[in-house]
Amino acid sequence: NAGVMQNPRHLVRRRGQEARLRCSPMKGHSHVYWYRQLPEEGLKFMVYLQKENIIDESGMPKERFSAEFPKEGPSILRIQQVVRGDSAAYFCASSPLSSGGPDTQYFGPGTRLTVL
Amino acid sequence: LAKTTQPISMDSYEGQEVNITCSHNNIATNDYITWYQQFPSQGPRFIIQGYKTKVTNEVASLFIPADRKSSTLSLPRVSLSDTAVYYCLVGDSTGGYNKLIFGAGTRLAVHP
Numbered sequence: 713n714a715g716v717m718q719n720p721r722h723l724v725r726r727r728g729q730e731a732r733l734r735c736s737p738m739k740g741h742s743h744v745y746w747y748r749q750l751p752e753e754g755l756k757f758m759v760y761l762q763k764e765n766i767i768d769e770s771g772m773p774k775e776r777f778s779a780e781f782p783k784e785g786p787s788i789l790r791i792q793q794v795v796r797g798d799s800a801a802y803f804c805a806s807s808p809l810s811s812g813g814p815d816t817q818y819f820g821p822g823t824r825l826t827v828l
Numbered sequence: 829l830a831k832t833t834q835p836i837s838m839d840s841y842e843g844q845e846v847n848i849t850c851s852h853n854n855i856a857t858n859d860y861i862t863w864y865q866q867f868p869s870q871g872p873r874f875i876i877q878g879y880k881t882k883v884t885n886e887v888a889s890l891f892i893p894a895d896r897k898s899s900t901l902s903l904p905r906v907s908l909s910d911t912a913v914y915y916c917l918v919g920d921s922t923g924g925y926n927k928l929i930f931g932a933g934t935r936l937a938v939h940p
Contacts, residue, residue: 716871745927754915754930755872768927803871805928815919815926816862819871 714739716806716820717786724826731791731798733823737806744787745805745817746779755803761787794827801825832916837935846903848934850916853897861892861899864915866933872915876901903936911938 717736725731737744742763747755757771761781772779776794781787791798801824805817833851840846852861860879864872876883876890878899883890889902903910913933919926 747928747930752932754932755928757927757929760927771927801869805871816874816877817926817928818874819864822869822871824869 716804716818718802718804718820718823720823721821722824722826724828725794726828727795728793731794731825731827733789733791733802733804733825735787735789735804735806735820737787737804738818741806741808741818743807743815744781745807746787746789747803747805749801749803749822758789791825794825796827799825799827831929832918832931834914834916834931834934836932837937839937839939840906841939842907843905846906846910846936846938848901848903848914848916848936849898850901851898852916852918855896855918859896859918861890861896862917862919862928863888863890863901864917864930866913866915872930875914906936906938908938908940910936912936 716738719734723731744761746758748758749755759772759779760768763781764783776792778790801822803819803822805819807815807817860877862877863875865875866872876885876888878890878892880892891900913935915930915933917928
């Protein structure tokens with residue numbers, strides 16, 4: 713039973729380019745979360761999606777960042793016109809979110825974005 | 829979501845039991861307590877989750893007193909490979925989703 717998959721594991725972009733980060737949730741999970749982690753800090757929530765719906769994007773920067781979770785295929789976190797401050801590790805987590813119980817999130821290995 | 833407070837760092841030696849305590853004075857009735865472990869360059873790994881009293885699995889035990897204002901993660905007989913950052917989180921997802929709020933965590937260093 714494969715865990716959460718993220719690719720690429722490492723991504724290097726120059727300022728102004730676009731970054732696309734992919735996340736495939738665990739089998740049977742239809743809920744995806746994206747988090748960002750700066751060095752020596754804890755993870756910060758960005759967005760929560762269900763299939764074809766963005767439920768909570770309160771942690772997403774208002775500009776340049778977008779996320780989607782299509783009916784088919786992985787969830788995508790897209791960063792347009794990247795700046796050096798976007799350099800961080802981006803983690804995806806998935807959960808089954810069964811009703812009546814706590815939501816346990818399972819994390820992927822992350823994508824480390826470096827902006828030159 | 830309830831704020832948590834945990835020690836910034838801890839040191840231990842192989843074979844010892846390690847107890848990491850987390851304070852969450854403002855925990856709400858529906859909140860669960862969850863602990864994650866994170867190694868460098870990896871995503872957080874779920875360790876254990878509980879609501880009250882004691883929970884035990886193959887990796888750790890979680891002790892939660894009656895007032896639930898704190899919790900203690902207990903790692904029996906640690907090894908070098910347990911060196912990691914440990915995060916304590918509280919949150920309610922019984923009615924929906926749960927955007928986890930991570931603090932700085934506790935950096936555990938296990939020495940030979």
